[in-house]
Amino acid sequence: xxxxxxxxxxxxxxxxxxxxxxxxxxxxxxxxxxxxxxxxxxxxxxxxxxxxxxxxxxxxxxxxxxxxxxxxxxxxxxxxxxxxxxxxxxxxxxxxxxxxxxxxxxxxxxxxxxxxxx
Numbered sequence: 464x465x466x467x468x469x470x471x472x473x474x475x476x477x478x479x480x481x482x483x484x485x486x487x488x489x490x491x492x493x494x495x496x497x498x499x500x501x502x503x504x505x506x507x508x509x510x511x512x513x514x515x516x517x518x519x520x521x522x523x524x525x526x527x528x529x530x531x532x533x534x535x536x537x538x539x540x541x542x543x544x545x546x547x548x549x550x551x552x553x554x555x556x557x558x559x560x561x562x563x564x565x566x567x568x569x570x571x572x573x574x575x576x577x578x579x580x581x
Contacts, residue, residue, distance in 0.1 A: 475516060476542040481568045481580040482552065484534040487561035492522045495536060498558055498565075499548075506551040515548055516541040520574060523581065535581050537574065545570055 484490070490498075496519045503512040518539040525533035540548045552565045569580040 477516065477539050478542050478545055479520065479571050479574055479577050480538045480540060480545065480548065481571070481577050482536040482538060483566050483568050484536060485531040485564040486534070486558070487531065487563070488559060489532050490522065490534060490558075492519055494558070495519060495522050495534075498555060498563070499538065499552065502555045503548060503551040506554055507547055511544075511547065514541065515544045517548070535568075537577050537581075 520537040523535045
């Protein structure tokens with residue numbers, strides 16, 4: 464028996480956050496994902512964080528020479544939980560005893576719409 468595909472009206476709706484990251488230490492996509500999950504679990508709790516449907520789409524390193532390592536990231540979350548994710552990420556200030564700053568540049572309903580912020 465073949466499974467039926469859910470209609471679009473019954474699927475979870477996602478939004479995409481474009482983030483600006485400044486860090487003393489170089490980051491990988493796995494490092495960034497663990498930072499996001501730890502921040503959300505610490506501030507919102509496991510029960511709420513499970514509803515966020517978080518997924519790191521892309522981590523882009525900025526090639527300009529500066530004092531900090533600069534990155535842009537695209538993070539997927541469920542539509543009604545953008546503010547909770549943004550507030551959790553605003554509280555992050557260190558990773559592996561090095562300073563880090565994460566700020567949200569914009570929110571979009573599609574990945575293509577995120578390109579105007581990057």
